[in-house]
Amino acid sequence: MNANSGILSYGAYIPRLRLQRSAIFAANAWFAAGLKGLAMGERAIANWDEDSVTMAVEAARDCLTGFDRGTVTALSLASTTHPFADRLNSGIVKEALTLSDSISALDVAGSQRAGTSSLIQALNAGVNGGTQLCVASELRKARPASEGELVQGDAAAAILVGAGDPIARFIGSHSVTLDFVDHFRASGADFDYTWESRWIRDEGYSMLLGDALAAAIETLVVDPAKIDRLLIPITVRGVPEGLAKKLGVPAAAVADTLAPNVGDSGVAHPLLMLAAALEQARPGETIMLVGFGQGCDVLLFETTEAIANLPRRDGFSGALARGKADENYLRFLFHRGLLDLDRGMRAEADQKQPGTTLFRNRKTVLGLVGGRCTKTGTVQFPRSEISVNPTDRAIGTQEDYPLAEKQARIVTYTADSLTYSPAPPQYYGMIDFEGGGRMFTEFADVDAESIEVGLAMKMMFRIKAVDEKRDFIKYFWKAVPVQQPAAGE
Amino acid sequence: MAKGIKDKVAILGMGCAKFGERWDKDAEQLAVEAFQEAIADAGIDTSQIDAAWLSVAFDAVNIGPSGIPLATALRLPNIGVTKVENYCASGTEAFRGAVYAVASGAADIALAVGVEKLKDTGYGGLPVRTRGSTFDMIGVTGSAPGNFAQLAAAYRNAHGVSKDDLKLAMAHVSVKSHANGAKNPKAHLRKLIDIDTVMNAPMIADPLGLFDCCGVSDGAACAIVTTPEIAHTLGKRDLVTVKALQIVTSNGWESQGTGWNGSYFHTTRTAAVKAYDEAGVTNPRDEISLIEVHDCFSITELVTMEDLYISPEGEGWKDVLNGFFDADGKVPCQIDGGLKCFGHPIGASGLRMIYENYLQLLGRAGERQRSTPPRLALSHNLGGMPNQNVSAVAIVGLPDA
Numbered sequence: 001m002n003a004n005s006g007i008l009s010y011g012a013y014i015p016r017l018r019l020q021r022s023a024i025f026a027a028n029a030w031f032a033a034g035l036k037g038l039a040m041g042e043r044a045i046a047n048w049d050e051d052s053v054t055m056a057v058e059a060a061r062d063c064l065t066g067f068d069r070g071t072v073t074a075l076s077l078a079s080t081t082h083p084f085a086d087r088l089n090s091g092i093v094k095e096a097l098t099l100s101d102s103i104s105a106l107d108v109a110g111s112q113r114a115g116t117s118s119l120i121q122a123l124n125a126g127v128n129g130g131t132q133l134c135v136a137s138e139l140r141k142a143r144p145a146s147e148g149e150l151v152q153g154d155a156a157a158a159i160l161v162g163a164g165d166p167i168a169r170f171i172g173s174h175s176v177t178l179d180f181v182d183h184f185r186a187s188g189a190d191f192d193y194t195w196e197s198r199w200i201r202d203e204g205y206s207m208l209l210g211d212a213l214a215a216a217i218e219t220l221v222v223d224p225a226k227i228d229r230l231l232i233p234i235t236v237r238g239v240p241e242g243l244a245k246k247l248g249v250p251a252a253a254v255a256d257t258l259a260p261n262v263g264d265s266g267v268a269h270p271l272l273m274l275a276a277a278l279e280q281a282r283p284g285e286t287i288m289l290v291g292f293g294q295g296c297d298v299l300l301f302e303t304t305e306a307i308a309n310l311p312r313r314d315g316f317s318g319a320l321a322r323g324k325a326d327e328n329y330l331r332f333l334f335h336r337g338l339l340d341l342d343r344g345m346r347a348e349a350d351q352k353q354p355g356t357t358l359f360r361n362r363k364t365v366l367g368l369v370g371g372r373c374t375k376t377g378t379v380q381f382p383r384s385e386i387s388v389n390p391t392d393r394a395i396g397t398q399e400d401y402p403l404a405e406k407q408a409r410i411v412t413y414t415a416d417s418l419t420y421s422p423a424p425p426q427y428y429g430m431i432d433f434e435g436g437g438r439m440f441t442e443f444a445d446v447d448a449e450s451i452e453v454g455l456a457m458k459m460m461f462r463i464k465a466v467d468e469k470r471d472f473i474k475y476f477w478k479a480v481p482v483q484q485p486a487a488g489e
Numbered sequence: 490m491a492k493g494i495k496d497k498v499a500i501l502g503m504g505c506a507k508f509g510e511r512w513d514k515d516a517e518q519l520a521v522e523a524f525q526e527a528i529a530d531a532g533i534d535t536s537q538i539d540a541a542w543l544s545v546a547f548d549a550v551n552i553g554p555s556g557i558p559l560a561t562a563l564r565l566p567n568i569g570v571t572k573v574e575n576y577c578a579s580g581t582e583a584f585r586g587a588v589y590a591v592a593s594g595a596a597d598i599a600l601a602v603g604v605e606k607l608k609d610t611g612y613g614g615l616p617v618r619t620r621g622s623t624f625d626m627i628g629v630t631g632s633a634p635g636n637f638a639q640l641a642a643a644y645r646n647a648h649g650v651s652k653d654d655l656k657l658a659m660a661h662v663s664v665k666s667h668a669n670g671a672k673n674p675k676a677h678l679r680k681l682i683d684i685d686t687v688m689n690a691p692m693i694a695d696p697l698g699l700f701d702c703c704g705v706s707d708g709a710a711c712a713i714v715t716t717p718e719i720a721h722t723l724g725k726r727d728l729v730t731v732k733a734l735q736i737v738t739s740n741g742w743e744s745q746g747t748g749w750n751g752s753y754f755h756t757t758r759t760a761a762v763k764a765y766d767e768a769g770v771t772n773p774r775d776e777i778s779l780i781e782v783h784d785c786f787s788i789t790e791l792v793t794m795e796d797l798y799i800s801p802e803g804e805g806w807k808d809v810l811n812g813f814f815d816a817d818g819k820v821p822c823q824i825d826g827g828l829k830c831f832g833h834p835i836g837a838s839g840l841r842m843i844y845e846n847y848l849q850l851l852g853r854a855g856e857r858q859r860s861t862p863p864r865l866a867l868s869h870n871l872g873g874m875p876n877q878n879v880s881a882v883a884i885v886g887l888p889d890a
């Protein structure tokens with residue numbers, strides 16, 4: 001515990017598409033009629049070009065709004081769905097965020113509480129830990145017609161931790177570890193195997209988690225009646241409310257589990273709920289956060305005056321508002337690799353990525369760093385030895401110029417139904433960045449009815465292509481429409 | 490500016506294979522088919538050829554990376570054979586090699602052959618291929634129609650043209666080319682179509698429908714060039730000379746710099762200015778008798794009418810709708826059916842355009858012969874995509890034109 005360390009900032013990302021649970025059930029009712037009780041609301045689904053790394057980048061960008069990225073000294077990415085088993089996933093996030101090369105980075109995995117566990121590690125490091133960016137991200141994988149397919153969701157959240165002027169002080173934490181196998185997934189396996197839900201509820205949530213919460217309240221010396229927000233990332237109906245009642249925490253303090261409109265986002269879920277809570281919290285609130293998985297973590301925070309001054313960001317509510325209802329269950333199966341559509345010859349193009357080329361160009365590709373001519377001010381992408389400026393072909397004058405956070409406008413576009421895309425038609429075109437520079441780029445999250453020359457766009461980190469022969473994912477940036485503020489906002 | 494090559498080189502003979510789905514022929518056989526016509530027209534023997542250029546674009550499914558397949562197929566007399574590729578402008582690139590060799594005096598007689606065997610790729614359109622490992626990380630691997638379709642939105646935006654008006658003008662382009670192609674026995678697509686067919690066709694890349702896209706064909710075309718003096722010595726009486734030959738390559742300004750609005754071809758405008766200067770043309774709308782342009786897509790042809798300074802900027806679509814470019818219009822465009830219907834075997838297309846202009850200038854175009862005797866004919870051959878491309882403009886004409 002350190003009075004001057006705690007949470008400095010938060011960020012969230014929820015993929016735009018929200019698959020209607022009624023559509024999932026409608027397709028599977030013939031086989032699994034028992035799922036009907038879960039067929040309400042919607043769940044967030046990552047698009048074909050999103051994974052735990054890309055969502056982590058977006059949550060981290062949100063979190064770093066208004067912060068000098070040069071101050072970040074450590075990065076962790078918690079997930080049980082890291083795309084790579086042996087390639088530092090957080091290293092990709094680091095490149096996308098153009099963080100300093102001189103940082104430490106760590107992938108954390110192994111249980112659904114990997115996010116809270118890594119957050120505890122960062123918070124306990126206190127002032128000696130520097131400024132640490134803790135990201136949790138999950139792309140859930142469940143079998144068709146399973147309960148998980150209905151109740152889960154994809155999301156990411158990021159918490160910036162360090163010394164300085166925290167928006168929430170870290171009071172302390174309490175953890176227990178027990179090999180309680182409510183579900184498991186072997187290394188390399190695609191899907192969870194889950195034990196009976198009644199046992200999980202009784203022995204897991206009521207006993208194991210209930211006891212840990214009681215112990216935490218005692219250890220951390222907190223009056224349960226004074227807890228303002230209790231964040232229990234268990235989306236099973238009634239569980240958080242039951243625990244609160246048992247512990248003497250006011251019912252009003254029980255936080256929304258985001259079950260109706262996001263779904264259980266696994267490792268990301270506790271941090272996502274924390275981001276949602278911090279967005280709402282006023283100074284002086286007591287927030288208790290839980291992580292559950294082969295034991296549990298309980299973390300206690302108290303918000304400070306600084307929370308009112310945090311720079312505005314899209315945050316959880318912005319990410320939630322960006323949602324678009326989706327009824328296309330077959331497309332969802334296809335994007336999860338669960339439906340082997342005939343993709344045609346154009347999908348056969350070899351996507352082999354030379355490692356040398358990627359490393360040499362990592363700032364350009366993963367960081368979207370262009371060049372700016374120090375002589376004429378010409379901005380261009382990509383950076384080059386000789387300036388593109390036709391009136392001054394200056395040589396060797398360019399400096400790095402990051403473009404990822406610049407807004408842009410569409411100059412040309414098309415909706416291409418011929419080229420291969422997992423989500424046809426493929427939208428792409430030319431964009432001009434505010435402040436100079438242009439690029440020819442793919443678009444994502446586009447609506448056919450609103451695309452036009454001049455439309456405001458922003459950049460997002462996405463999967464560009466997958467080398468299926470060698471199991472390599474090629475990441476790059478795509479332009480997405482800038483979210484229009486909702487009416488009344 | 491350089492003095493140029495006006496009237497320094499004459500066409501001794503030309504040939505063109507039947508374009509289309511030539512399932513029963515290899516690339517080498519198509520090259521021989523075009524070559525036989527050209528060498529008979531030239532009235533020379535293979536042993537008289539001093540140098541050769543071969544244009545092919547998709548070597549993976551064609552004949553490999555060198556000039557050897559041409560030398561072997563035609564049994565050329567152990568001369569230099571250079572294989573060139575410059576996207577879809579490859580045909581004019583091969584022609585340029587042969588013409589420059591003759592103009593320089595390094596060769597008396599030079600050969601240019603373009604060939605493409607696209608129907609062995611298995612694709613309906615053009616195959617997907619890499620543009621290099623750096624581009625592939627940050628570029629867009631769109632389809633050809635997708636790349637060119639973007640002209641339409643930018644053109645509408647630049648000139649305040651409605652979606653419906655532009656789509657109708659684009660449809661007119663295709664209907665006209667089908668009418669012309671129907672009269673061409675070597676054309677791939679010879680069926681007449683109507684406006685409704687074009688307007689209601691399945692969308693390929695918005696706003697380009699199926700009939701806004703050119704054919705994907707097998708084929709070959711061939712030119713044999715020499716100096717006008719040698720041509721006379723060889724007994725050639727009907728001469729067509731090269732008036733201008735310009736190739737302009739994007740340097741990244743359109744795609745990375747500032748100012749290009751996406752609605753036109755910067756390269757074509759530059760190439761046209763240079764070519765007109767080289768040929769001594771001051772008013773192309775009045776002086777050019779007919780044009781063959783790179784109509785890979787209807788919108789490409791439409792904006793190219795402006796980029797070649799035939800139509801005023803922003804007015805090309807009106808000229809199209811008014812029939813200015815129809816076979817009986819003021820300046821016929823694609824009187825042979827163009828890429829749209831004659832077909833588009835990539836490496837051969839630039840030479841096919843010159844072949845048509847050559848026939849028309851000599852009055853040998855048969856049923857599709859332009860009644861008003863043409864004197865100067867322009868061909869425009871484009872490779873790449875609007876924001877990054879190779880644009881070639883060749884002007885050929887009668888010696889006194």
